Amino acid sequence: MSDHPLFTLIDDGDYRAVPDALAAMTEDERRAAVPALKAARAALSRITLWTYDDPRRIAVQLAGAGCLATAPAVAEWLLTGKTRVTSIPGWRPDASLIACLFADGPDTRDAAFQAELVRRLAAARLDEGELPYYHLVVELIRRSGCAVPTTDAFVLTWARETAGRYNIDTTPPTWDDRPLAVVLADDPFLRPLVHRLFEIDGSQGYTELRPYSGDDPDDSWPAALAALATDGTLDAARLHDAVLAALVRGTGATADVRFRLWTLERLAPPVQECAKYADDYVRLLLDGPSTVAAHAQRVLGEVLTPARVVEVSRDVLLRPEKKLVRAQLSWLDRVVRQEPETAGAAVPVLAEARDTLEDAALRERVERLIARHLPRSAEAPEPSALPEREPDLAPPPPPTAARLELPQDDTPEDAAAALRVWWRRHQDDGPFEDALLDRLIRHAHQDRERLATALRAGIADHLEWFSQAGHEPWNLLGVAAVVCGVPCPSRGSIFNTMVEVRGRELIGRLQEGVTTPFPLATATHDDGTVAAAELVARIAAYERLAAEPGPVDLAQALLRVVPQDDPDVRAAAGALTSPAGRRLADRLRTGGRDADPAAYPEPFATLLAGPAATEGRSPVHARSVFACRPEDLPCDPDVQAEWAWYVARRSGARMDCRTLERLASLPGRKGEATHRALAGGLNENGREHRAAAVDALVVMVSRGELDPARLAAALGELTVPVASRLASALRDASVTVGARAVWPVLAELLPRLLPSGARVHGLSDLLALATDLATRAGARGEIPGLAEVASRPPKSRLVKEAGRLRGALAG
Amino acid sequence: MIAATTTYTYRAPSALDAAVHVLALQTCGGRTPAGAAANPRFFDGALTEPEVSAAALLAVADVASARYHDPRLSGSASLDPVVTAGGGRLRFESFSGCCGVHARLDVPPDGLDGGQVGRGTTNVDVNLPLRDALGRLTAREPLGLTVGPDELAVRTGGERIVEKKVPLPDRWIRGFAETSVITSRFGLRAELSAAEALRFLRTLPRAGSGNASRGAEWVVAGHGRLRGTSRPVPGAVCLPGPQRLTALRRVLRHARGLRLYGPPVTARSPAQAAAWELSLPGGLRLTLTLSPETGRGFSGEGAVLDDLAGPDVEADAELLSVLLAWDARIDTAGLAAEAGLTVERTRAALTRLGADGRVGHDLAADAFFHRELPFVPGRAEHHNPRLRAARAIVAAGGVRGLGPGLAQVTTAEGRTHRVRGEAGTTRGVPACTCQWWAEHEGRRGPCSHALAVRIAGATETGPTTPGDTGTTQNR
Structure with a gap:
């Protein structure tokens, strides 16, 4: 059969002539051509970005559509495999497919075939946002009069095609100017499909008429549907029901909710209609998103009976949205x-609401309502008890740093x-590099030849690269290269990490053959510090070998040591004789504070x-990020906090709250810089970052190192303090450490924020928190500036909260 | 990953009949004490808290059709929840498509009214019209509930048969089953009031929003309040992917309290799974169990695998599976005594059964309950020789009842033995006249003849056995 002219056309890729060739064949000839067509299909190339518009592929597709007998076979031919071509630039297969399918005239395929093909094609998934072969499906529906498919893909493509105004398939492209309502009124698919539009999530993307300039409220789907409902083309009741059901179902993203709500608002059904769906509107008022609930509240204002209003108010007044609560209170007031x-039922509802509301202004309003509507004989409901004084609880123990374990029997091969x-994965990992450097130097001291052999066997390719590269780092790879005797280029590196700074010194010592049993500065605990006893032992070992440690190594060790009050350690340090030993003894004696910059080499x-001196430019960077890492900095919380603060300010990034946690756990006095960094962390935007800052605060409180006055001063100096964030952070902190530890911070902070000129966002939240903490801590006393705010004439929430705080402090 | 396509066949779609105010849930093929059943019927009565039960059932159905890891794909395939009936209570369970969230609604006897609860596990049909109807339900008087097809429909045969072909990936099946095993290691970490639960859960980001976090957060409780923390402290509970808790929003309004369960945590723990349980009016409880990370499912952890590695675990598990009868609360000590095993071996065997999806774990009661997931293929029983012999006897029809508590068993070789239950038992194990029993006398559990009587007896009685209190009793 392959010598039939049809196959010549296929081989030439002349797909435009295929419909005519099919028309010229008889039905038997077409059936007979099927096996050869299947072979031709198998011989096609796979669909890729470059081959999808292969003319032979299109020709095979069209020929197959014309020759195959059953609808499932045609659907499979079109939708799966190598003959799935839905569109190529400038041409769509739908018209040609119609011509091929009906090659003998309109009676070639019967209605059952067409209906089945429509059903199968409509069940396909969306391909780049549209149903494949959509126009073919539409034409088949028109010819056969079968039922309109209601699958998601079909409905969405219909929405886009119908409302699409710009038709690029005609030359020149045409623009349809008619209003959407007119277009829809003529559309035969409107009635079966419009209700599905609200059931499908994601339909909003298809009903946006002007994606880039926003929808014109009068030329949009909701407006068009409302117009059609008004003049009777659409069943308004059914539409109302569909939209309401979709909203009650509650699925879909914010855009879908907006679309449905907009339609409902435009539809504006009459009050009798809404009364029939009162239960649904109540459900929306109770559970829906805030915009939907507000609309439901407006609608129900004319529909609900007073008893029902009171019943519904119980749950609505618990909603967090204040606008809804205020509107509900006015409504309840009007009804009563x-x-x-209904006053008898309303008062308990109001009492319950009063106990749960945190906003003092709203609470006062509820109190006024209760007072106004209390039946004469009844008693005023008791307000819930204020929070009790907290017992004195010890804060949780602070986390202790764990000792790092060095591998016991470490061989050079390991x-x-x-x-x-390290080369593959850990090139920026400070602790890993630290430990590995220690191992390498130890092995180099003990058995250099064995290490060299192991390195040459293990990382030969890296060493080769090292000897040829121009700008390579002087880090661990440099140490390995020196041990193996690979010549090091003398040009230096573009990076300046702390490992390199130390590495340069160690490489120099290795090259000159100076005795270096191990680096002094290797950390012993996982927070990067060196235990004093251990350092004394190390220097003693150096003294026994009559070796002097390198200046950089010694400096790093001295800055990492944790001074302890242990007299044994001090005595042992005093016994050291070398200059390094004496420096260590001095440092331990002074308690390890206030290191004098002049006594240390660069970069220390x-x-x-x-950072003030260099405007935040640190002399050491990490490899991948140009800020210095916490492991490189001296183990002094204030120094680290200052650098972190400057880096955050200079790069516009947020304060790194993980650093704050590290800082808080470091031993050492926490001064102004640490408190300033902590204040910045508490003011952070992200929930997780604030949580980390709260953790740091908790650790500091549990170590007794928090200075409330300093923290309050730092908070007051923030450029943009957002009091609501501070309030939530301090509230979280009081959950763990108790109100008594957090109250002094607030007591010092409020006088700085309260003065009349300051406009601080969310100050009323902070005052509410202060009242809560003061009650729980049993605090008394005066706060300067509070009385002045509390006696201001406009009764805003700020004034009311200030009044409450004054009352709580007065006892 | 093999995705077996399971077909659920229902006689009719589930519906909420507004005219008679009855929620009719349809069941498909599942397992009952009598074996596999096509459309078992479990309950015919009423729910005492209709609005709360409907909202909670919707929450369970929400989780079944959700994919939290990639919200764009949600709504593609809706998997039907699994209902377990036994011990006078109903449990509805579902597992999300991303294998990261497991939801369970427990309806205790207080939440049900006026009907006998059968025993068994199957899927229930939850379709879009039913979800609509449940979402719009605002009833004050009790709502009728039937779980299972109508008698009439069974007799006349259904024309409206609903068939759903659902691909169930192996990972999904294993995750569903293993969740119960993982929660058996949890302890109660925090208990909070309804107001605090509301306040905290409202501050979490919603699913699909830009703020959804992929990493793990931790929460720790203190002074009756919850706060988020960035790293684990002892007593903290992990909250991996907080947007996955949005399934609770439907029932938040009705909540009476919140409980958090989690594994023991140290300062260096990685992200862990956790369970959040809301208690609702009527004794209902809705529990959400979250996997350690948003994109990751539940996976067998080290402690679980230790239990599964014992030499006799397979055999013990099969023995226990015969002794279980859809108990709502498995008493480990009693079961150990009945099977003649130590408590540790019983626990290991229960873990094995849990990994096969044959028991679930109830956190509030801190006990396992028997349920057989209907889509887990039955295991071939090669390992326990007593069980093999018992099944052979039953298949050959060698069991004959002689009266209450007395049965006569004929083995393949022609020997007859008499098995006596109720009276003359030592430690709850039926006595027999065979040689094996004479030697061991219940120290090793039931002999194969007693097992045969038990298997045959379970097949004879139907799924609704009145007066079941839910603990393993003498038989």
Whole structure:
């Protein structure tokens, strides 16, 4: 059969002539051509970005559509495999497919075939946002008069095609100017499909007429549907029901909710209609998103009976949206005034609401309502008890740093393998590099030849790269290279990480053959510090070998040591004789504070001098990020806090709250810089970041290192304090450490924020928190500026909260 | 990953009949004490808290059709919840498409009214019109509930048969089953009032919003309040992917309290799974169990695998599976005594059954309950020789009842033994006249003849056995 002219056309890729060739064949010839067509299809190339518009592929598709007998076969031919071509630029297969399917005239395929094909094609998934072969399906529906499919893909494509105004398939492209309502009124698919539009999530993307400029309220789907409902083309009641059901179902993203609500608002059904759906509107008022609930509240204002209003108010007054609560209170007030019998049921509802509301202004309003509507014989409901005084609880114990374990029987081969791992994954990992450097130097001291052999065996390719590269780092790889005797280029590196700074010194010592048993500065605990006893032992070992440690190594060790009050350690340090030992003894004696920058080599001098001197540019960077890492900085919380603060300010990034947690756990005095960084962290925007700052605060309180006055001063100095964020952060902190620890901070902070000129966002939240904490802590006393705010004439929430705080403090 | 396509066949779609005010849930093929059943019937009565039960059932159905990891794909395939009936209570369970969230609604005897609760596990049909109707329900008087097809429909045969072909990935099936095993290691970490639960859950981001976090957060309770923390402290509960708790929003209004369960946590723990349980009026409880990360499912953890590694675990598990009868609360000590095993072996065997999806774990009661997930293929029983012999006897029809508590068993070799239940039992195990029993006398559990009587007896009685209190009793 392959010599039939049809196959010549296919081989030439002349798909435009295929319909005519099919028309020229008899039915038997077409059936007979099917096996050869299947072979031709198998011989086609796979669909890729470059081959999807292969003319042979299109020709095979069209020929198959014409020759196959059953609808499932045609559907499979079109939708799956190598003959699935839905559109190519400038041409769509739908018209040609119609011509092929009906090659002998309109009676070629019977209605059952067409209906089945429509059903199968409509069940396909969306392809780049539209149903494949949509126009073919529409034409088949028109010819056969079968039922309109209601699958998601079909409905969405219909929505877009119908409302689409710009038709690019005609030349020149045409623009349809008619209003949408007119277009829809003529559309035969409107009635079966319009209700599905509200059931499908994501339909909003298809009903947006002007995606880039926003919808014109009068030329949009909701307006068009409302117009059609008004003049009777659409059943208004059914539409109302569909939209309401979709809203009650509550699925879909915010855009879908907006679309449905907009339609409902435009539809504006009459009050009798809404009364029939009162239960649904009540459900929307109770559970729906705030915009939907507000609309439901307006609608129900004319529909509900007074008893029902009171019943519904119980749950609505618990909603967090204040606008809804205020509107509900006005509504309840109006209802009870009209029907005084409901006052008996309304008062308990109001009492319950008063106990749960946190906003003092709303609470006062509820109190006024209760007072106004209380039946004469009844008693005023008791307000719920204020929070009790908290017992004195100890804060949770602070986390302790764990000791790092060095591998016991570490062989040079293990070190070489670890070096390989470091190269792949851990090139910016401070603790890993620290430990690995220690291992390498130890092995180099004990058995340099064995280490060299292991390294040459393990990382030969890296070493080769090292010797040829121009700008390579002087870090661990440099140490390995020196051990193996690979020549190091002398040009230096573009990075300046702390490992490199130390590495340069160690490489120099290795090259000159100076005895270096191990680096002094390797951390012993996982927060990057070195135990004093351990450092004394290390220096003693150096003294036994009559070796002097390098200046950079010694400086890093001294800045990482944790001074302890242990007299044994001090005595042991005093017994050291070398200059390094004496420096250590001095440092331990002074308690390890206030290191003098002049006594330390670069880059430590710059680091200790602080970022102010260099405007936040740190002399050491990390490899991937140009800020310095916490592991590189001296283990002094204030120094680290200053650098973190400057980095955050300079790069516009948020304060890194993980750093804050590290800071809080470091031993050492926490001064002004730490409190300033903590204040910045508490003011952060993200919930997780604030949580980390609260953790740091908790750790500081549990170590007794928090200075409330300093923290309050730092909070007061923030450029944009957002009091609501501070309030939630401090409330969270009081959950763990108790109100008594947090109240002093607030007591010092409020005088700074309260003065009449200051416009601080959310100050009323902070005052509410202060009242809560003061009650729980049993605090008394005066806060300067509070009385002045509380006696201001406009009764805003701020004034009311200030009044409450005054009352709580007065006892 | 093999995705087996399971077909659920219902006699009719589930519906909420407004005219007679009855919620009719349809069941498909599942397991009952009598074996596999096509459309079992479990309950015919009423729900005492209609609005709350409807909202909670909708929450369970929401989780079944949700994919939290990639919200764009939600709504593609809706998987039907699994209902377990036994011990006078109903439990509805579902598992999300991303294998990350497991939801369970427990309806205790207080929440049900006026009907006998059968025993068994099957799927229930939850379709879009039913969800609409449940969402719009605002009833004050009790709502009728039937679980299972109408008698009339069964007799006349259904024309309206609803068939759903659902692909169930192996990962999904295993995750569903393993959730119960993982929660058996949890302890109660925090208990909060309704107001605090409302306040905290309202501050969490909604699903699909831009603020949804993929990483793990932790919450710790203190002074009756919850606060978020960025790293684990002892007593903290992990909250991995907080947007996955939006399934609770439907019932938040009715909540009476919140409980948090989690594994023991140290300062260096990685992200963990956690269970959040809301208590509702009428004794109903809605529990959401979250996997350690949003994109990750539940996976077998080290402690679980230790239990499964014992030499006799398979055999013990099969033995226990015969002794269970859809108990709502499995008493481990009693079961151990009945099977003649130590408590540790029983626990290991229960873990094995849990990994096969044959028991679930109830956190509030801190006990397992028997349920057989209908889509887990039955295991071939090669491992327990007593069970093999018992099944052979039953298949050959060798069991004959002689009266209450007395039965005569004929083995394949022609020997007859008499098995006596109720009276003359030692430690709850039926006595027999065979040689094996004479030697061991209940220290090793029931002999194969007693097992045969038990299997045959379970097949004879139907799924609704009145007066079941839910604990394993002497038989």
